[in-house]
Amino acid sequence: MGKVTGFKEFERQDESNAPVPERIKHYNEFTIPLSNEEITKQGSRCMDCGIPFCHSGCPLGNLIPDFNHMVHQGEWQKASWLLHATNNFPEFTGRLCPAPCEKSCVLGIIEEPVSIENIEKQIVERAFKEGWIKPQPPKTRTGKTIAIVGSGPAGLAAAQQLNRAGHTVTVFERDDEVGGLLRYGIPNFKMEKGIIDRRIAILEAEGIIFKTNVNVGENYDVEELKKFDAVVLCGGATVRRGLPTPGADADGVVQAMDFLTQQTKVLFGKEVKDQVLATDKHVIVIGGGDTGSDCVGTSNRHGAKSVVNFEIMPKPPGHRSPTTPWPFWPLQLKTSSSHEEGVERNWLINTKEFIKDESGKLTALKTVNVEWKMVPGERPQLIEIAGTEKTWPCDLALLALGFTGPESTIADKLGIEKDARSNYKAEYGKYQTNIPNIFTAGDMRRGQSLIVWAISEGREAARQVDIYLMGKSDLPTKNEIDDLVAL
Known part of the structure; x- marks a missing residue:
């Protein structure tokens, strides 16, 4: 613990944002960093708990009390080393992760939790600025070749880990740029794309080969994958959920991810x-x-006449619900910076019809208010409330309903088994499919999830691939990193 009374002396401080009228005029990041002095104070709020529950909240097992202590001590380079020991891309998670670590922070029981995510972001930004993050190519090569399909966070993490083990890694990306949803699914105002590019430059300098515009199973024969000693499938969960609602084929009903991708x-x-x-x-x-929130921010930057948000679930409470006590992820209302830029939010509302004119263009939505009937032992029932029907003027309806699972093309062509939820089947901790030299990780294996889970699974899958190829692996596990730091 850097300062024994730090959590008593200092209140939580977060980055501030540029004023709304200013920031909606552009698509750049608009956060205003804290000073080094203030970040040092924030690091000193960490209590160095005997049992740091922030570890249980983070799938990566980040060494949070340790890098907080280094920040408090002004040991920024050591903080960067500790941070990168478990997390390949803290510049991504420091911007995009919902920070389950903070929701598990012991200080959060009585006060605002330690600002872990912002400290993480400041560490990695300082490290890039000072030139501490440099390519680390392996000293020797094993002669083994590995194909990784998908260049999102899971694919990139697996690629870097396997390259460090000395294997020759080729990453295939079907889009024209590397990054997966980080590139085109996340608006630039949440993460500028130069943040991705500088990391990719490091990975390329380490020897990783990237091939874009390669859609495996479409313009790249899956038989070509058999030339590699191992394959890791990290294609994500990209099948978008639609609405089986009358009029959903209207001109003006658009998938959110198409809308966001086009803008970027x-x-x-x-x-x-x-x-x-x-x-x-x-x-x-x-x-x-989050995707709905991104659509709100983008619509306001386009200059929408009005922006309304529908959610079929009840409005969450303003504070942690008793149904999700600490240290669990809380049921709690989240207000994003995009919401602050202007939106009418509505809960417990269901779309009944998309109304279109004679030419097929969307003109309005019909809705009804709903409630959820909870019966012990049964699935919740959605009940429409009579007399609450309403028609809303609407020229553009954006469907931000998440994803149902991965696309099946590669699985079908390679004969890979899928689970009941359509995910590529591979046991957690093993990541190996029914085809011995083919592994899978991230959203393609577990379904739509968090960026920290994607990076964690990419790292863990890489270790299993290394063991499969070499009989053993020097790539670290979470427990080994904890033991190393303890020494």
Whole structure:
């Protein structure tokens, strides 16, 4: 513990944001970092608990009290080493992770938790600025070749770990740029794409080969994968959930990920035919998660006439619900920076019909208020409330309903077994499919999940691939890293 009374002396401070009228004029990041002095104080709030529950909240097993202590001591380079010991890409998680570690923070029982995510971000940004993050190519090569399909966080983590083990790694990405949903699914105002590019430059310098515009199973024969000694499938969960609602085929009903991807491509000069714009339109975003929030922020930057958000679930409480006590992930209302930029949020509302004109263009939505009937031992029942029907003007409806699972093309062509939820079947901890030299990790294996789970699974899958190829592995496990730091 850096300062025994730090958690008593200092209140939590987070980065501030540029004013709304200023930031909605552009697509760049708009956070205003804390000073080094303030970050040092924030690090000193960590209580160095005897049992640090923040570890249980983080799938990566980040050494949180340890790097907090280093920040308090001003040992930023050591903090960077500790952070990178468990997390290949803290610049991604420090911006995009919902921070389950903070929800498990012991200090959070009585006060605001330690600002772990922001400290993590400041450590890695300082490390890049000081030039501490350098390529670390392996000293020797094993002669083994590995194909990784998908360049999202799971694929990138697996690639870096396997390359460090000395294997020759080729990453295939079907889009025109590396990064998966980090590239085109996350708006630039949440993470500028130069953040991805500088890390990819490090990975390339370490010897990882990237091939873009390669869609395995479509323009790249799956038989070509048999030329590699091992394959890791990290294609994500990309099958988008739709709505079986009358009129859903109207011109103006758009998948959120298409809307977000188009905007990012246009921002970087990519050719997009018939971009969907929210400009001067009544926009309704259906779905209350992070993707829905991203649509709200993007619509406001387009200059939408109005932005409304629908969520079929009840409005969460403002504070942690008794049904999700510490240290569990809380049922609690989340208000994002995009929500602060302007949106009418509605809960317990269900879309009954998309209304279109004679030409097929969307003009309105019909909705009804609902409630959930809970019967012990049975699935919750959705009950419509009579007399609550309403028609909303709408020119653009964005479906931000999440993903149902991975695309089946590769599994079908290679004969890979899938589980009951359509995910590629592989036991957690083993990551090996029914085909011995083919492994899978991240959302493709577990379904739609968090970025920290993707990186964790990519790292763990890499270790299993290394063991499969070499009979043993020097790639670290979480427990081994804890033991090393303890020494």
